[in-house]
Amino acid sequence: MGRSPCCDKASVKRGPWSQEEDAILRSFVERFGNAGNWIALPHKAGLKRCGKSCRLRWLNYLRPELRHGGFTDEEDNLILSLYGEMGSKWSVIASKLPGRTDNDVKNYWNTKLKKRYLSTTREATPQPPPIGGGGDDSIAADDDSPSQGVSQGQPAPPALVNLDTTGLDNVEENDELLHKSDQLYAELMGLIGQQSATTTTTGEAASARAAATTTTSSWSWSSSGTSPTSSSDGSSMWPVDVHDAVPLSESSGGASSSNSTLFFDSPAFGGSFQDLLDSSSFDDVMLTQELLYY
DNA sequence: AAGACAATCAACCGCCAGTAT
DNA sequence: TATACTGGCGGTTGATTGTCT
Known part of the structure; x- marks a missing residue:
């Protein structure tokens, strides 16, 4: 009977999101989009959250293009x-x-x-007092359906202007993170150089890594010659099969034949994003995510 | 200063439509 | 074609914060 729940409510965390969870989700989605589907995303990212909750958090709060803060008069009118x-x-x-x-x-x-x-609609079309109302002006009791009278009583909205995003509250924070990401990328290049001297890599993979460009808030993927496509929800969708990138604990444990899973399976970087957070500073996580990139 | 009340908003719930199998 | 799954949506809840008395 009834619809099965989308996740096991007993095993998922609920309530407000922590900064750490936000960081994990933001980083994961910026890298991989929803990695195939939202339901599977929290498991792949190491989040103890319902997939729908992750989607909502991203759409309503974490997306970089979001504007927070007060609405303008133009927006009100619209x-x-x-x-x-x-x-x-x-x-x-x-x-x-x-x-x-x-x-x-x-x-x-x-x-x-x-x-x-409601005050506008009442001016335009006076309503009879509610039956037995006694002057109760409760909003909850009011008719919530649109009124044709509004279009008549409400002036046409002015053109939407001045909606640029230069006033975003988190611009400085974003810039700082982007700068840090660039720094980490530089470090990464150094690490890869050291690693390539001690590990066996194919020439193709090495050249792909060398050709890969760093990205921060926007996608850039030069090694594969493809770029992510935008989904309807504003997130970027990974062009390759990254949704197969499962945490080490879920994989068969052996070497992966897929580049996309290589670094999840790597002894140095195996495990979920949460595992990394548990064992590393956030900077280390950011660096590791760059590794996941290749 | 403290309690009551109101306002705000992040998060959850459950339903529906589209898509995959 | 039927069924299951997922994303998306609108409605609602509840915790937090602000204001009033």
Whole structure:
């Protein structure tokens, strides 16, 4: 009977995300997209979270293009106008607002705009008092459906302007991380140089590594000649079979025939992202993720 | 200063549609 | 064609924070 749950609720962590979890998820998704599917992602990334929770966290909070902070008057007007046209189609409305999520818009509506919307609609189309209402002005009791009167009572929204992202709160933090990533990449090149002197690698793999370029917030993948494609949810999808990159504990334990699993299976870097976090500083994790890149 | 209340927003829930098998 | 699985969505909850008394 009923629908089976998407994950075992007894074994997954719930509630607010920690910075460490965010770091793991952000790094993983920036590298691999959703690695095949969101349900499997937490296991591959070493997160004790439901896949749907990971997806939501990424979409609503971690995506780099997101804008946090107050809504502008232009955005207010656009939301009001669109709600009047289509009702609570939050994903559609959010798609018209760069950097905003449906959850953001929905929350903003419920906490701020709903009152303004209702007062506007009442001005445009006076409502009879509620039966036995006694003057209760509860929002929750109000009709939440869009009113045709709004389009008439609400002025046409001005053109959406000045929505650039230069004012993002986390720009400095991002820049710092990007800089750190570049530094780590330089270190990595040195390590690979040392490693290549002591380990056997194919000429092709070595040249691919040498040709690989560092990436930070955006994808660049020169070694394979392909680039990730953008999915509808804004995450990048890995062009190769990285979703086969399973933690060592899940693999057969032997040498992998796939480059994408090579470093998961490596004795030096085996295990999940969480394992790495448990045993390393965050800088080390970032460095290791660069290794996963090749 | 402390408790009550309101506001905010991240996160969860459950349903639905599309896709794969 | 039927079934299972996954992503996406809207509604709702609950913890936290802010404001008022």
